[in-house]
Amino acid sequence: MAQMQNAQSVALQLEKVRDKLPLLYERDDILLTMIQQRGDVERVSSRNMRLPLQIRPGGKAGLANMDGGDLGRGSGTVYDVAQVSPIFFRHAVEITKLVEYASNAPEKAVENAAKREVKNAMAQFRSFLDKVIQTNGNGVLGTISSIASNTFTMAKPPGSMLVYYNQTIQVYDPTLTTNRGSCNVTAVDPFGSTITVDSVPAGTSANDVIVHDGLTGAQPVSLFGILYHQSNATTGTWLNLNRATYPVELATPRVNGNNSALTPGSVRLAINKVRKALGSNQVNKLIAYTSLEQEHQWEQLGVTISQIIKEGAGGRASDLDLLFTGEKSMAGVPIKSSINANQSRVDFLDLSHWGRAVMQDIDFYDVGGQTVFPIYGASGGLASAYIFYFVTGFQVWNEVPRSGAYIDNLAIPSGY
Amino acid sequence: MIRVTREIHEAPTAVRERIARVGGLNRFGEPNFRVAWGGSRLGWIGGRWTDRDANGNTIRESVELRYVPKYLPLDRWHIERWTPPEKYGAPENWYAQTVETEDGIRVPALGPYPSRGEYEHCFTLEDADGEFIPLTPAACDWIVRAIEWSRRQPPAASRAAIDARESRREREWDRAADDIMDDASSAPITT
Numbered sequence A: 001m002a003q004m005q006n007a008q009s010v011a012l013q014l015e016k017v018r019d020k021l022p023l024l025y026e027r028d029d030i031l032l033t034m035i036q037q038r039g040d041v042e043r044v045s046s047r048n049m050r051l052p053l054q055i056r057p058g059g060k061a062g063l064a065n066m067d068g069g070d071l072g073r074g075s076g077t078v079y080d081v082a083q084v085s086p087i088f089f090r091h092a093v094e095i096t097k098l099v100e101y102a103s104n105a106p107e108k109a110v111e112n113a114a115k116r117e118v119k120n121a122m123a124q125f126r127s128f129l130d131k132v133i134q135t136n137g138n139g140v141l142g143t144i145s146s147i148a149s150n151t152f153t154m155a156k157p158p159g160s161m162l163v164y165y166n167q168t169i170q171v172y173d174p175t176l177t178t179n180r181g182s183c184n185v186t187a188v189d190p191f192g193s194t195i196t197v198d199s200v201p202a203g204t205s206a207n208d209v210i211v212h213d214g215l216t217g218a219q220p221v222s223l224f225g226i227l228y229h230q231s232n233a234t235t236g237t238w239l240n241l242n243r244a245t246y247p248v249e250l251a252t253p254r255v256n257g258n259n260s261a262l263t264p265g266s267v268r269l270a271i272n273k274v275r276k277a278l279g280s281n282q283v284n285k286l287i288a289y290t291s292l293e294q295e296h297q298w299e300q301l302g303v304t305i306s307q308i309i310k311e312g313a314g315g316r317a318s319d320l321d322l323l324f325t326g327e328k329s330m331a332g333v334p335i336k337s338s339i340n341a342n343q344s345r346v347d348f349l350d351l352s353h354w355g356r357a358v359m360q361d362i363d364f365y366d367v368g369g370q371t372v373f374p375i376y377g378a379s380g381g382l383a384s385a386y387i388f389y390f391v392t393g394f395q396v397w398n399e400v401p402r403s404g405a406y407i408d409n410l411a412i413p414s415g416y
Numbered sequence B: 001m002i003r004v005t006r007e008i009h010e011a012p013t014a015v016r017e018r019i020a021r022v023g024g025l026n027r028f029g030e031p032n033f034r035v036a037w038g039g040s041r042l043g044w045i046g047g048r049w050t051d052r053d054a055n056g057n058t059i060r061e062s063v064e065l066r067y068v069p070k071y072l073p074l075d076r077w078h079i080e081r082w083t084p085p086e087k088y089g090a091p092e093n094w095y096a097q098t099v100e101t102e103d104g105i106r107v108p109a110l111g112p113y114p115s116r117g118e119y120e121h122c123f124t125l126e127d128a129d130g131e132f133i134p135l136t137p138a139a140c141d142w143i144v145r146a147i148e149w150s151r152r153q154p155p156a157a158s159r160a161a162i163d164a165r166e167s168r169r170e171r172e173w174d175r176a177a178d179d180i181m182d183d184a185s186s187a188p189i190t191t
Helices: A006-025 A031-038 A097-103 A113-132 A264-278 A292-300 A307-312 A318-323 B013-023 B091-098 B137-151 B155-184
Strands: A040-043 A049-056 A078-084 A087-096 A140-148 A151-154 A168-172 A179-189 A194-197 A209-212 A254-256 A286-291 A333-338 A346-350 A354-364 A372-376 A382-398 A405-408 B033-037 B042-052 B058-069 B077-083 B099-102 B105-108 B118-124
Touching: A006 A113, A006 A354, A006 B155, A031 A113, A031 A333, A031 A354, A049 A382, A078 A382, A087 A097, A087 A113, A097 A113, A097 A382, A113 A382, A113 B155, A140 A168, A254 A264, A264 A286, A264 A346, A264 A405, A264 B042, A264 B091, A286 A292, A292 A333, A292 B155, A307 B137, A307 B155, B013 B033, B013 B137, B033 B118, B033 B137, B042 B099, B042 B105, B058 B105, B077 B137, B091 B099, B118 B137
Parallel strands: A040 A354, A254 A405, A286 A333
Antiparallel strands: A049 A078, A087 A382, A140 A151, A140 A209, A151 A194, A168 A179, A168 A209, A179 A194, A286 A346, A346 A405, A354 A382, A372 A382, B033 B077, B042 B058, B077 B118, B099 B105
């Protein structure tokens, strides 16, 4: 090759950040990272990963008459196998050469645009995956409650919290059978729970659902999120097992919030359900995963130290931090809140039972060592831009659905 | 053989009196705040219990009301605050929400209605690594005053503080990401 081309040199230089991607990917306050840090990671191939489960106890115990009495028959433990297979996600980033030329030296710009784009793209990709992991395993990011021109008002929860600006989304009918088409998000209002799109797919109507890009066909499968694993449903499937076969064993204990505000009683009910199922001392690893809204509601009950002290007290909390974890808790269970969490739920999770089946860790998409690819113009020649991708392939599992509990249908505090 | 099943303690009188003085008294003349040892503080839990052996295998199931430690860990001091009965709703609502039916037996999952209110968990005395720290009056004072102060703050301030924390987290990640990127390449990524 006589001449070194831009794409080649960019590929070489992007390699320098390659091993830093996992560091960029991690953030301890998002669910995905919490699962990554506290749960198992299993390396898998494209075949299903099998999770053997000891579902029901065996043996028959009882009083015995040793004076010639009938000792009765026995039984054995019931095992079954849950299965997961990874799915792939990608995040594509395009940059024009002009952007690069205009910012590739300190005298031209305060920050290198290409470098910044890697960082921003990683933040956005991680945020996208964290949003998907809040869902029910079908990629549904929200439900349309009404339509006005190109603006959808989304039912709350989750409202429009799981959608971001410029995202490509698809509209499905409420039964997830008919894909009405895709569109791009041109505005998101999380407070008004609305999203605006560039063009409404034909046939879109109220109660339709929106899913993320890339899903196809009826009943699409995406990441198995909180709503998938933390469910007391007795129909449908869970990791390839029929919920109806094990209606008790696969059901996560639930407390119905009845559209009322969060109370200490409902929190204790939920935690106690775990204690009753797993043993009274088996809740040490629980976390209370919830939204900022419910965290705020819990503060209003006046049984915890307010975030105000930690945020705005000019270091007054520092002596506390030195002595204590400083974590807020719900009835002794540490609170982990997330902007992406369902606004009407509190999920009590034992993440030591959660894990990820990983086929591909997050990385640049790589073809023969090349990670940056040219864009072609209409003439067939090179366009003055390039593209790179982040990819990852994994799925999330939970080996003991009864290790957690949840409160749902909670009232969302006013002002949110 | 004598087997110790649960270690129990009571907070020293001096600590109890100090916390009562700092936190004040409720309508029944009882302290708003108190300190309880995890193994000593019991509460009612009703429903279907599954008892397991050390390996997690089920050894029995029973439907009953048990009086068991309310908070975990058992071997820590916990600070509690009194919550008035009206916070638990009307008695009929309490039973409607908490009664569980198992094998045809109705059991109040949280025991009887707390007609005199109930003490609820505020804080576990642990160090930054989650290890035991002894009961110190100064620490208790700090926590009681902090919670009382928190209760007087308007909801908007609490919400703003939570929003500020989220913004701070974003900035911290952004800064860390910049460091990582700078470390990855001293020269511009593209030239």
